[in-house]
Amino acid sequence: MSEGTPPERPERPLLPAAFWALLLALGCVRASLALAPDPRALLGAALAALLLGALCCAPPARRLLRGSSGLALALLAALGCALAASAGELARQGRVAALLGSSPVSAFELRLEGDMSEGPQGWRGRARVVSAGRDAGGVWLTADAPVPLGTTIRCVGRFSPNEEGEWGASSRAQGLSGTVRAVRVLSREPAGGVRGVVLRLREAVLESLDAESSDARALLAGTICASTQAMSRRGLSDVFASCGVSHLVAVSGGHLVLVSALAGRALSRARLRPALRSALLLALTGAFVVFCGAPASAVRAWAMSLVAELSRLAGRRAHPLSSASLVALGMALADPGVTGQLGYLLSVACVCGICALGAYARYAVRTLAPPPAALLRPPARRLARAWDAAEEALSLTLVSQAVTAPLVCATFSQLSLVAPLANVVLAPLFSALLALGLAAAALVALPSVQGVALAACDVVGSALMAALRSLAALPLSCVAVSADETAALVALALALAALVAWWPRLTRRGLSAGVGVVAAVALAWYVRWRLFAPACVRVLDVGQGDAILVTDGASATLVDAGPGDAVTEALARNNVFHLDAVIVTHLHDDHTGGLAAAAAVTGARVVMAGEGVEPPLPEGARLKTLRHGDVVRVGRFSLACVSPTGPVDGTENAHSLELALSFDDGSRTLTGLLTGDAERDETAAVLARGEVGDVDFLKVGHHGSAVSVYPEDARTLAAEVAVASAGEGNPYGHPDPACVEALEAAGSVFLCTSDAGDVCVEPGGRGPVVSCQRGDGP
Numbered sequence: 129m130s131e132g133t134p135p136e137r138p139e140r141p142l143l144p145a146a147f148w149a150l151l152l153a154l155g156c157v158r159a160s161l162a163l164a165p166d167p168r169a170l171l172g173a174a175l176a177a178l179l180l181g182a183l184c185c186a187p188p189a190r191r192l193l194r195g196s197s198g199l200a201l202a203l204l205a206a207l208g209c210a211l212a213a214s215a216g217e218l219a220r221q222g223r224v225a226a227l228l229g230s231s232p233v234s235a236f237e238l239r240l241e242g243d244m245s246e247g248p249q250g251w252r253g254r255a256r257v258v259s260a261g262r263d264a265g266g267v268w269l270t271a272d273a274p275v276p277l278g279t280t281i282r283c284v285g286r287f288s289p290n291e292e293g294e295w296g297a298s299s300r301a302q303g304l305s306g307t308v309r310a311v312r313v314l315s316r317e318p319a320g321g322v323r324g325v326v327l328r329l330r331e332a333v334l335e336s337l338d339a340e341s342s343d344a345r346a347l348l349a350g351t352i353c354a355s356t357q358a359m360s361r362r363g364l365s366d367v368f369a370s371c372g373v374s375h376l377v378a379v380s381g382g383h384l385v386l387v388s389a390l391a392g393r394a395l396s397r398a399r400l401r402p403a404l405r406s407a408l409l410l411a412l413t414g415a416f417v418v419f420c421g422a423p424a425s426a427v428r429a430w431a432m433s434l435v436a437e438l439s440r441l442a443g444r445r446a447h448p449l450s451s452a453s454l455v456a457l458g459m460a461l462a463d464p465g466v467t468g469q470l471g472y473l474l475s476v477a478c479v480c481g482i483c484a485l486g487a488y489a490r491y492a493v494r495t496l497a498p499p500p501a502a503l504l505r506p507p508a509r510r511l512a513r514a515w516d517a518a519e520e521a522l523s524l525t526l527v528s529q530a531v532t533a534p535l536v537c538a539t540f541s542q543l544s545l546v547a548p549l550a551n552v553v554l555a556p557l558f559s560a561l562l563a564l565g566l567a568a569a570a571l572v573a574l575p576s577v578q579g580v581a582l583a584a585c586d587v588v589g590s591a592l593m594a595a596l597r598s599l600a601a602l603p604l605s606c607v608a609v610s611a612d613e614t615a616a617l618v619a620l621a622l623a624l625a626a627l628v629a630w631w632p633r634l635t636r637r638g639l640s641a642g643v644g645v646v647a648a649v650a651l652a653w654y655v656r657w658r659l660f661a662p663a664c665v666r667v668l669d670v671g672q673g674d675a676i677l678v679t680d681g682a683s684a685t686l687v688d689a690g691p692g693d694a695v696t697e698a699l700a701r702n703n704v705f706h707l708d709a710v711i712v713t714h715l716h717d718d719h720t721g722g723l724a725a726a727a728a729v730t731g732a733r734v735v736m737a738g739e740g741v742e743p744p745l746p747e748g749a750r751l752k753t754l755r756h757g758d759v760v761r762v763g764r765f766s767l768a769c770v771s772p773t774g775p776v777d778g779t780e781n782a783h784s785l786e787l788a789l790s791f792d793d794g795s796r797t798l799t800g801l802l803t804g805d806a807e808r809d810e811t812a813a814v815l816a817r818g819e820v821g822d823v824d825f826l827k828v829g830h831h832g833s834a835v836s837v838y839p840e841d842a843r844t845l846a847a848e849v850a851v852a853s854a855g856e857g858n859p860y861g862h863p864d865p866a867c868v869e870a871l872e873a874a875g876s877v878f879l880c881t882s883d884a885g886d887v888c889v890e891p892g893g894r895g896p897v898v899s900c901q902r903g904d905g906p
Contacts, residue, residue, distance in 0.1 A: 135494040138487035140631045145199045146453035147480065149206035151621075153460055154476075156207055157467045160214035161301045167215040167222075174211035181205045209461050217303060217464040221290075224257055224265035224305040228287035233308055235259075238269055239280040242421055243355055246274070248717045254304065266303050266465065271310040277421050278319030278327045283310040293857060303465015326418045333569045336578060344589025345582075350377045351558075352565040354420035363724060363747050364593075369540065370606035370728045371599050372529065372547025376558045379420045380475055381429040384413045386562055388433070406437045424459070424472035431455040432479070449483035452476070470539060474532050481531030482524055485624075488631075490523040495634045496643070518552050525551040531624075534616030541697035542729045543609040546599045553599070557592040564588060600728075601748065604654075608729040610700035657703035658682065663764060663791060664890040665800060667827060668698035669881040669901065672855030672862070673718035676802055676827060677702065678789075680763025686726060687711045687767075687787065687802055688719040695722035696729050698886065701901075707732035709752070711760065711767075712743040713785040713804030715778040720744065736760065738785050740775035754785060766790045767802070770819040771810055781805040781830055788820050796891035800825035801845065807835045815844055824896045825889045828852040828871070832863025832880065842874035849898050850876040851887045858882075 160170060181204030184190070190197040228236070237258035244253030255269040258280065267287075275281055289306040290296035299306070319327050330353055339349035339358035346358035356377065359365050368374045376382075391412045395405060413433060417426045435451045456476040459466050466472045499515050525548045537543055544550070568581035599605060661679040668675040670690030675698060678685050684707050689695050707730040712720055720743055726732060727746035736752045737743050745751060754760070756774070760767040767787040776783035784804030791798040801820050803811060806829045814820050823845050829836045832852030837845075850871045854862040863880050871878050877898075879887050885901025 134635075135491050135498070137631075137633050138491055140628065141449070141484045141488075142447075143484065143628070144447065144450045144453065145202040146450045146457065147484075148199065149202045150453040150457045150460075150476075150480075152203055153206045153210040153457055154467055154473075156210040157214050157460055157464045158301065160211065161217065161464060161468065162297055164218060164300060167219040170211045170215035170218070174208045174215065177204050177208035177211060181208060206457065210464075213461045213464045218300075220265045221300065221303070221305040224267065225287075225289040227259060227264060228257065228267070228306070228308065229289065233285040233287055233310075234282055234314060236264075237280050237282055238267070238308060238310075240269065240275050240277055241266075242423075243277050243357065244269075244271070244274045245357060245360070248721070251275075254302075255308070257305075265305055267305050268299065268307040269310060270307060271313070275310075275313075275316070276318070276327075276331065278323060279316050280319075281310070281316045282314045283308075284312040284314065285310045298468065301465070301468030303463065303468065322415075323418055326415055329572070330419050333572050336572050336575070337568075337582070342586070342590075343593045344586045347377070347589050347593065348561065348565050348568075348582075348585050351562055352420075352569055354379045354423060354426075366724050366728050367593075367596055367600050367747065369542070370544060371550040371554075371596055372525075372544030372606075373550050373554055373558075373596070375474070375478070375528070376551075376554065378425055378471060378475075379417070379423055380425040381432070381479070382559075383420075383562065384416065384426070384429050384433060386559065387413050387416050387566065390563065390566060403441060406441060410434060410437060424466050424469050425475035428455055428459060428472065428475050428479075431459070449480060452479045452483055456480075470535065473535055477531045477535065478528045481527045484628075485527050485531075486524055488627075489527045490520060492634055492639065493519055493523045493526070495636055496639045498636075517556075521552045521555050522548050531620065534611060534613055534620050537609045537611035537700075538613035538616060540693065541608055541610055541700045542606050542725075544606045546602055546605045550596070550599050553595055554592060557588060557595065561585060561588045561592060597747070603731065604705065605731075606729050607705055608696055608700035610697055653703075654705060658705050661703075662890065663793075663796075664888050665765075665789065665798070665825065666702060666889070667851045667853055667881060667887045668695065668702070669885045670694040670698055670722070670853070672831070672858045672860075673721065674713070674804065674827075674831075674853045675722070676853075677704065678762045678765055678767070679704070680765055680791075683708055683761075683763035683765075684730075685709050685711060685760065685762045685767075686730075686732070688713055688804065689722035689726045691718040691721040693722055693725040696725045699726065699729060702886065704730060706730055708762070709734040709736055709760070711736045711754070711785065711787070712741065712778075713802075713806075714738075714776075714781065714783045715741065715743060716781075716805065719804065738769075738772060738776055738778060738783065741778035741783070743778070760787075764791055764793055768819075770801075770814045770817075771806060781807055782810055784810070784829075786810065786814055789825070791891045793891070796893055798825065798889065798891035798896055799823045800827065800847075800889070802827045803829035803836075805830045807833070808838045808841065812838055812841050815841055820845070822846045824848050826850040826871075826876065828863070828867065828878075830862075831858075831860070832867045833860070834864040834866045836864075836867045837870060839870040839873065842870045842876065845876075846874060847871070847876045848895055849889060850878050851889070852878070852880045854880055854882050856882040 181201050184197050184201045238255040239258055240253055240255050242254045244251040250270055250272050251274045252268060252270045256266055257264040286309045287306055290299050318324055334349055334353055334355055337345050337349050339346045343362055346362050346364055350356040350359045388409050391409055413430055417430050420426055432451055432455050529547050564581055564585045568578050568585055571578035571581055659682045663680040666677040668677055671694050673690035674688040675690040675695045676687040686707050689710055710726060710732050724746045727749055733749050734752055735743055735745055735749050736754050739753050739755045754769045756769055758769045767789055770788045771786035784806040786806050787802040789800040789802060800823050826845055826847035828850050831854045852863045868878050888899045890897040
């Protein structure tokens, strides 16, 4: 592009029939596995779709469709095959559940197909059930100790089929029939053959890396071996997610390109025929996919490279979007459960989005920020190449983030705002780390030489992590965003369809105005909720756990963070961008599990806990101790610590912080008691000391269990509204009818988050003002 010349608009992308067939098949399979109808009904619908497809080939239909008969045939064929594949998957899951439900678990072999991850209930991983030497289907396997990838075990255990609810639906969508809990392992056999050799090499490489020794080594293990346990334990996964660069670690096309380039350079001196050279490169990249545990994103990338090589050898130019769509469609039909795996969906969305819109995104970036005139002159060629590389990285990141936003926001309830910058800055460092890491892995049999490569990896990895943490520490690097996946995907599809249909020419002035309008709207929304949040106490629906949000204007504090990452979605749907602090009442996982996630999306850098309690601190956070009598200010709210009266270690319900809440602005008032998991004896002691009396609002202790509150204390508190936080269908029977009866007998309106969703209690002139996420409230 010469100086002063506007960039040329690329041609409108050709969206092939394979692309539309892929979209239809994915929607069909995901809907079928979510709804789980009778497989026979699905087979009937599949047959009908295939018959309609056959009719499209008839001359009358071809004349009627006027050139669209090919597209109609492709769509109906994809629909029929998707329905048939879904029927087969549901029938297979039913057979596996019946087998494991009617026979001892020890009668079957279980083969680990992925690395296990550690959680509060032990280790969990995906396994295949082998019956009479044949693969019957997939299940979750949980155990007290990890089982290596590829290992086949026999065990004494218990099988639990998928239940109704979100977890059961998620497992079914991933092709898993339920969960096997391994109580005692009877035998184990490592993988054999070529796969066994590759996996044993992987174990040797992981051992040589010593992933637990530093952040750089943990990152290296995730990058070249796809082993992310050390990254998770060191909190690195959260940092990568907040910067929007988790895809750099996930094994996919970028890894295979570099592996292929290094292998190609090594083979360049050998005089090999093109076909043999291609076969060797495909074999080496395939071995690398197996080495990494064969994640869906890597399998998809390898299959695409296979299609591209075959096309090249045949003398035909491959159409990238067609190739990507056909490969993804083949994977979905061969294994419908892959459509429920986030890695597969993100990988397919990124590749198809880049193939279709990558050139237009670069056109937009170049229109908005053309290269400086100095870079267009011959002496600045190296700088010009660097500018082009950054421009391309930015363009691809913008496309990838746009097409994956519905999936990311619906799954993680967060969106990285620094992702474009992070990808531009970190991509070169990451490529260097990957190249050095592959060299180190190849030298595993020569420890002294490998040490040199690992030392170089440490330098690059440390620099990468330093840059990453600096980006994560930026204000609003990551924000909480709540989205319904289906609605967001439909909105994205409509927007992309409109863009492709319109395909406008861009001007710098028009693009700048559009970006400015979007930025102004986003800023206004942010200011509204960041600086002028309503004065309220909100008991968040986070399932079986506690999370209470207290806001007033620019001040916001979270009391407990719930289990897992459910709190991020709750914060997102309540437009929370910032937290001054997180108060931890005690150390049970259903109160602390979301602590790191909450800090990542809100920038919380202060964690408060009772005297003697040491909660797990998110990266960059500091601990502030609360003692009996201390008062925390949240705008015009006061939270006074009324229990416990001395040091505790936070491991028991009785150690829970109890906070007396008050608000008075002259026209509105609110009083309340937040109890954590404290039970009736602890609350009775607080009342006996006279630190709390009649209140407007009670956050019921221990999820409304039978021992939450004495009837006489419920009468003393006389709360106008009492709210328990519990998960729908929880196995503990919370809230207990005895607790509900005692509170209602004392004149309280009882609400539970399992029924009402988020419950908001605001100060009022004549008592509290209560509203609910679901329903109209009391």
